Amino acid sequence: MTTIAIIGPGAIGGTLAAWLAQDPALAVTVCARTPFDGLRVETPEGVITAQPDILSDPSQAQVVDWVLVCTKTYDAEATRPWLEGLAGPQTRVAIVQNGVEHVQLFAHLVPAQTIVPVMINLPAVRNAPGQIVQHRHGIIAVPAGPNGEAFAALFDKTEIEATAHEDFTSQLWIKLTTNSQSIVPTLTLRAPGPVWNEALENIVRGVVEECAAVGRAEGATIPQSVIDAAIAASMTMREGAVSGSFHADRLAGHRLEVDARNGVIVRLGRKHGIPTPMNGVLVTLLEASGSPWISK
Numbered sequence: 001m002t003t004i005a006i007i008g009p010g011a012i013g014g015t016l017a018a019w020l021a022q023d024p025a026l027a028v029t030v031c032a033r034t035p036f037d038g039l040r041v042e043t044p045e046g047v048i049t050a051q052p053d054i055l056s057d058p059s060q061a062q063v064v065d066w067v068l069v070c071t072k073t074y075d076a077e078a079t080r081p082w083l084e085g086l087a088g089p090q091t092r093v094a095i096v097q098n099g100v101e102h103v104q105l106f107a108h109l110v111p112a113q114t115i116v117p118v119m120i121n122l123p124a125v126r127n128a129p130g131q132i133v134q135h136r137h138g139i140i141a142v143p144a145g146p147n148g149e150a151f152a153a154l155f156d157k158t159e160i161e162a163t164a165h166e167d168f169t170s171q172l173w174i175k176l177t178t179n180s181q182s183i184v185p186t187l188t189l190r191a192p193g194p195v196w197n198e199a200l201e202n203i204v205r206g207v208v209e210e211c212a213a214v215g216r217a218e219g220a221t222i223p224q225s226v227i228d229a230a231i232a233a234s235m236t237m238r239e240g241a242v243s244g245s246f247h248a249d250r251l252a253g254h255r256l257e258v259d260a261r262n263g264v265i266v267r268l269g270r271k272h273g274i275p276t277p278m279n280g281v282l283v284t285l286l287e288a289s290g291s292p293w294i295s296k
């Protein structure tokens, strides 16, 4: 039996926990900040339910084979008490988050060589604790090598497509480039599509092209088609649509992953001498919007 603990049963953690719990060879424990009674996930393949062990006290945590950290990026430090109980010498720790700094965020908490950074493309929303809607088929990318391949194999009995990639850096940056344009509707709280004009296009294009330029300087290969698709996604976003978790979190008044999603483009741009004025302005405006939910 492979033991798995999932820290953070939100939209992503709850969905992954429910899928993994369908496999009788996996013993899934959920580590929750807000206790709840069981998981129900509406997936594209139908409703799945699960009754994993649910812990809300880190002192009850026992060493497991795998930890999946599915909190927001700004909650990395808050996972420390869980990781102290769950991670032993053989434990591998998968960080399932947006952004490109998975290893850097957790290297002070667990040995860097035990960390498996995970790119996840799976739109999901949590409507209440344990109650989640998975909107589309899920895709996971991890680095090639024994740890990444072992992580991908955990999903063999699920509908989630998990693949190990030789060029994982590109996978992370392609996702960030695709997501980068989401800062516009997150800031304006309106879909760009219905109000699209040349000036707005220049802003969206700037955000996305800056991200791709910084990603390329970091060693990623980002085809022009990724940039074009990200701009097209913004241009065709319909009135009332929500562009993803960033936008949904601002609508809900939750804290935002500003630094992990667009702040990082500015920071790493500075490191490489690449100007990032569009991301800089939008990050500053979002931070200046007076919200208590901005995360540095």
Ligand SMILES: NC(=O)C1=CN([C@@H]2O[C@H](COP(=O)(O)OP(=O)(O)OC[C@H]3O[C@@H](n4cnc5c(N)ncnc54)[C@H](OP(=O)(O)O)[C@@H]3O)[C@@H](O)[C@H]2O)C=CC1
Pocket (backbone or CB within 6 Å): 007, 008, 009, 010, 011, 012, 013, 031, 032, 033, 034, 070, 071, 072, 073, 075, 078, 079, 082, 096, 097, 098, 120, 121, 122, 123, 124, 125, 126, 129, 244, 245, 257
């Ligand atoms: N939602 C989506 O569609 C996608 C999200 N992502 C990324 O995945 C990551 C997770 O996002 P998402 O699932 O949406 O976020 P959610 O806000 O839905 O879930 C985060 C979870 O972490 C929990 N948590 C926070 N601190 C702790 C702690 N100390 N101990 C235990 N649990 C804790 C929260 O607890 P509580 O229940 O108390 O709130 C919540 O259950 C983010 O980096 C996001 O950008 C990536 C792709 C798609």
Ligand SMILES: CC(C)(CO)C(=O)C(=O)O
Pocket (backbone or CB within 6 Å): 098, 120, 121, 122, 123, 124, 179, 243, 244, 245, 246
């Ligand atoms: C756009 C999406 C759903 C892709 O997985 C995402 O990354 C998010 O909502 O944060």
